[in-house]
Amino acid sequence: MNTILPFSPRFEDLFEVSEVAILVCDLNRLVTHWNPFAERIYGWSPAEAIGQSLDELIYLEPASLQQAYAQVLESGQWSGPLSPVAMRGGFLSVESQWKLLADASGQAQAILICDTDVTERKKLEGQVLRSQRVESIGTLAGGVVHDLNNILTPIHLSVRLLKERASNHEDLEVLETIEACTQRGAELVQQILSFGRGADGHKMDVQLVEVVRAVQKIVQDTFPKNVHFTMTSPEESWDVVGDFTQLHQVLMNLCINARDAMTSGGKLSVDVGHIVLDEHDASMMGPTVPGPHVVLTVTDTGSGINPADFARIYERFFSTKPASSGLGLATVQAIVKGHGGFITVQSALNCGTTFKIFLPARPRAAGILPEAVIDELPRGQGELVLVVDDEAPIRAICRKTLETFGYEVITANDGIEAVTLFAIRGSEIAVVITDIMMPDMDGHALIHALRRLDPGVKVIAMSGFNPRGATSSAVDKWLAKPYNTATLLTTVRQVIDAPGRTRETAT
Structure with missing residues (x-):
């Protein structure tokens, strides 16, 4: 049933005091009434607006306007958002309500339109949505960073081994390019994480x-x-x-x-x-x-x-x-x-x-130059190292690197296997290097289990996330993936040589 409101001069009083833009147009969509608040939000005075077509004055989206017009003629009312809506010097977003007006005989005569400016509200809603997307990016960044760092770590370590074997200058140049690009990739990955999490950085x-x-x-x-x-x-x-x-x-x-x-x-x-x-x-x-x-x-x-x-x-x-x-x-x-x-x-x-x-x-200071970088990397003396990581390429290249520089290595692909190996050979193991994010038993659970078996065991934790600033009494050192050969060897040597708690295997 059509909803038709009687048109009355009493509406003029509402026009003057309303805090909503109120306008009336005839059935040809020509403006016949324009209240002060309409002038306030749209910028045109009644003298400028009356007699103008709504299509050309404010409602610039033909499809939305035609839909509203057709529905109000059919059912007597329509409501919904309209955007963009023209104002003097810019555009607005409005929530609009339309009602069909009738004369004393019930004949449709005009359309009453009430517009509420929601431009600022829409902007705030957009900012909230973008903020939520930024938070989602942060969550996504963490997972992406972990995966990318697991990919970059074997490349970092492999380059060093290949440089040790390179026999000519051209091969060294190629490897140095790969090394530089890998390092830049690692920096970009860290930048993603810093942005996503708002990290302070190093x-x-x-x-x-x-x-x-x-x-x-x-x-x-x-x-x-x-x-x-x-x-x-x-x-x-x-x-x-x-x-x-x-x-x-x-x-x-x-x-x-x-x-x-x-x-x-x-x-x-x-x-x-x-x-x-x-x-x-x-x-x-x-x-x-x-x-x-x-x-x-x-x-x-x-x-x-x-x-x-x-x-x-x-x-x-x-x-x-x-x-x-x-x-x-x-x-x-x-x-x-x-x-x-x-x-x-x-x-x-x-x-x-x-x-x-x-x-x-x-x-x-004048005359002081940066200390020269010494390319002599620390070597092992046959110490046994347990490497734990669920990524096979990382286990393999880490083992190869450590063995090349004088260590013995055993590996485990998860925490459960690592606990089993440690229960058998714990007294021989000089240090455990373990990833933190692993299925079944993660690095934290593994470290806790190892401490129960031997409170004095030395542990290096590695993570594809940013461990800078991470502290834990159960961890001797943190390794941020991707790490290079120098970082790995220096960290292992420092932890092994550092004084530690008395080793005693739990029974």
């Missing part, structure tokens, strides 16, 4: 020049050829205490933004410089600590940033690019702040953009 002395060179190779290999990359730096660059992978992510994000701003090509310049900030400079420019800083400057000749967007560029999920997640600059700012630094930006439409990142630095 900080050490980093030269930003090395970060820039790593990004330069990616830019020159993958960016359009009409984007010309240049780099300048001082002869002696100061160190910053930071996470190489996170700083790499900062620069990579800024370079990607620069590339996207130069749709027809242009110049991308990255400069590394030094500055010493006094207390006044630090308080005015920061917040940061006074003293020496490394300045990373990224300049492009692209389209620039719209002044209206300046205040929002660091907001999570804000982006002017349709396919963007809106997390790039938010991540940049978070990492820079996490390193005790700050970031500035200058931009003008069609004149390019310059980002400057200031990071507290540690100048190198």
